[in-house]
Amino acid sequence: MSTRITGTSHLKSENVNVWFGERHVLKDVNITFPANQVTALIGPSGCGKSTFLRTLNRMHELIPGAGFAGKILLDGTDIYDPQMDPVNVRLNIGMVFQKPNPFPTMSIKDNVLSGLRLSGRKTDDASGLLESSLRRASIWNEVKDRLGDAALSLSGGQQQRLCIARALAMNPEVLLMDEPCSALDPGSTRRIEETIVELSESMTIVIVTHNMQQAQRVADETAFFLAEDGNPGGVVEFGNTEDVFNRPVDGRTNDYVNGHFG
Amino acid sequence: MSTSSEPTSHSPVRRTLKAKPFSRADRMFFGVARSASYFSVILIALILVFLFIRATPAFQSQGIGFIFGSNWNTSNPHHIVMQIGPMIWGSLLISVLGIILGVPMALSTAYFIEFMAGKTMARVATLVVDLLAAMPSVVIGLWGLVVFTPVASHWAELLHKALGFIPIFANTSGNFSASPFIAGWIVAVMIVPIITSISREIFSQMDRELINASLALGGSRSSTFFKVVLPTASGGVVGGVLLGLGRALGETVAIYFVLNLIFKVNWFNIIENQGGSVASMILSKFGEASDAEISGLMAAGLVLFVVTLVVNWIAAYIVNKAQPWRKL
Structure with missing residues (x-):
């Protein structure tokens, strides 16, 4: 087993540029994600915020023709270092996707523990890990009596919380969430938002969202992304959520957060 | 316009609805699809019947040994042994x-x-x-x-x-x-x-x-x-x-x-x-x-x-x- 990156998590992007084939989609993104805080990435569709999120755990490189420049530092180590195994990066930086995507062939229990099986790791206390992960994702009470049931027997909101539990079981330092509530009803959304706030006590969270109320409810920091007139996207404004929404420095941020476009 | 909540004195006459093809083109389409499927089923059935009829003498003369035995000798026309185990x-x-x-x-x-x-x-x-x-x-x-x-x-x-x-x-x-x-x-x-x-x-x-x-x-x-x-x-x-x-x-x-x-x-x-x-x-x-x-x-x-x-x-x-x- 190769070594894990250790220490309190501190994630930072330095001059990140991204291409899809010839198309330059992100230019010079510099963001420092404070440890144990929630950072929201907001912006209109096509501004590159989801793309940026996927560079943070090297999922971006799975797209054919993907290009990248710059650095992503996790505790000072560049995760794009040629010596770095992307598997190790993803073990430290977990991800929750837009659409709930539990493994359809596995039970609830097997879904939670799937990361261990997939990465070839073992645990001495599988049932303890199972329970703690499900508890942290606030879904334990709903599924504790049916852990052997198929994951697809759960509702959409429960499936998404199961996916959160699945990511938490690997005990990542950073959790990336790509519009985790966009496919869910308001009740499920509220529960997941509560979960996000609880989780941020023990991990760094980066969340992409289209929902500006959600950003204000859950995020400590907010970054506003924008891609103007065919130019590559970039960060227009980054700072304390309260400031970005109520006292934006840039006029474009002001227009966006007040619903004038996007 | 009368309100729909008025009680009706008669019970409604129920008719069974069927999604039958209406236009000429749809009727032809259904006809072709139906005959083709009948034809293939009948063809398979005929093949099986033919096989079965032609195979019966062998099954009768050889018995269960046809399947489980391991001998094939047809040199003596009065005592043919056919076993395909x-x-x-x-x-x-x-x-x-x-x-x-x-x-x-x-x-x-x-x-x-x-x-x-x-x-x-x-x-x-x-x-x-x-x-x-x-x-x-x-x-x-x-x-x-x-x-x-x-x-x-x-x-x-x-x-x-x-x-x-x-x-x-x-x-x-x-x-x-x-x-x-x-x-x-x-x-x-x-x-x-x-x-x-x-x-x-x-x-x-x-x-x-x-x-x-x-x-x-x-x-x-x-x-x-x-x-x-x-x-x-x-x-x-x-x-x-x-x-x-x-x-x-x-x-x-x-x-x-x-x-x-x-x-x-x-x-x-x-x-x-x-x-x-x-x-x-x-x-x-x-x-x-x-x-x-x-x-x-x-x-x-x-x-x-x-x-x-x-x-x-x-x-x-x-x-x-x-x-x-x-x-x-």
């Missing part, structure tokens, strides 16, 4: 070997085309596999006899030298050609295209987010394939394998070229110079068969049909048992 077993053995050899090849090829190759490479690989599917089986048989047999005999000899203490690699004749091992390879070559193309189709329809989820959890490409891609796609993949198995069991000409058909059951000595195959046996005997023998060959065809059907049922049952989540 070794052929039935041989067909199964060759098919299993073909599946064991062919499925990993087919799945690897499908994975390569769908997940690894660039666009051009994927197109070329697909074309080559489709070409293989279009290859007439007689050509594969000739290739198997002239080109492949010397090569595979050498492999078999090496296997025997290294692992001869294991019974399946035993060989007492010293002749390594015309064995079930070689026939299994030939069957593998013939079923790889169909299993590849079906698996590729299934892989391409898979939700990519499941693969992303696995990789994001720290899965490697290989663990993602074995623990996520394959289980999720297993229903379709097994469907492809079953189609391949059907072809393997019925494969005739190619095996006729490369296998030494002997009326003695070769249980599992796969590199021994003797084997069986119902379809190839029919082909080999048909040319000079008397009426009574023809009946025996028809009966053999019927048995092959039933065996194929049963194997398919068993496989489908296993697939269903192995995939409880599909019942959702």
Whole structure:
């Protein structure tokens, strides 16, 4: 087993540029994600915020023709270092996707523990890990009596919380969430938002969202992304959520957060 | 306008609604589709009836020994013995070997085309596999006899030298050609295209987010394939394998070229110079068969049909048992 990156998590992007084939989609993104805080990435569709999120755990490189420049530092180590195994990066930086995507062939229990099986790791206390992960994702009470049931027997909101539990079981330092509530009803959304706030006590969270109320409810920091007139996207404004929404420095941020476009 | 809540004095007259075609074009379309399906069902039924009628004399004269016995002697017209046990077993053995050899090849090829190759490479690989599917089986048989047999005999000899203490690699004749091992390879070559193309189709329809989820959890490409891609796609993949198995069991000409058909059951000595195959046996005997023998060959065809059907049922049952989540 190769070594894990250790220490309190501190994630930072330095001059990140991204291409899809010839198309330059992100230019010079510099963001420092404070440890144990929630950072929201907001912006209109096509501004590159989801793309940026996927560079943070090297999922971006799975797209054919993907290009990248710059650095992503996790505790000072560049995760794009040629010596770095992307598997190790993803073990430290977990991800929750837009659409709930539990493994359809596995039970609830097997879904939670799937990361261990997939990465070839073992645990001495599988049932303890199972329970703690499900508890942290606030879904334990709903599924504790049916852990052997198929994951697809759960509702959409429960499936998404199961996916959160699945990511938490690997005990990542950073959790990336790509519009985790966009496919869910308001009740499920509220529960997941509560979960996000609880989780941020023990991990760094980066969340992409289209929902500006959600950003204000859950995020400590907010970054506003924008891609103007065919130019590559970039960060227009980054700072304390309260400031970005109520006292934006840039006029474009002001227009966006007040619903004038996007 | 009256309100709908007024009580009605009469009960409503119910009529059954049917989505019947109305226009002339739709009626013709339905007519053609219906007759075509009836025609195919009737055709299959007629074939079975024909086979059954022609096979009956052989079943009557040979009894249960036709299936379980291992003797074929038609030199004395007053005492014809026709028993195809070794052929039935041989067909199964060759098919299993073909599946064991062919499925990993087919799945690897499908994975390569769908997940690894660039666009051009994927197109070329697909074309080559489709070409293989279009290859007439007689050509594969000739290739198997002239080109492949010397090569595979050498492999078999090496296997025997290294692992001869294991019974399946035993060989007492010293002749390594015309064995079930070689026939299994030939069957593998013939079923790889169909299993590849079906698996590729299934892989391409898979939700990519499941693969992303696995990789994001720290899965490697290989663990993602074995623990996520394959289980999720297993229903379709097994469907492809079953189609391949059907072809393997019925494969005739190619095996006729490369296998030494002997009326003695070769249980599992796969590199021994003797084997069986119902379809190839029919082909080999048909040319000079008397009426009574023809009946025996028809009966053999019927048995092959039933065996194929049963194997398919068993496989489908296993697939269903192995995939409880599909019942959702």
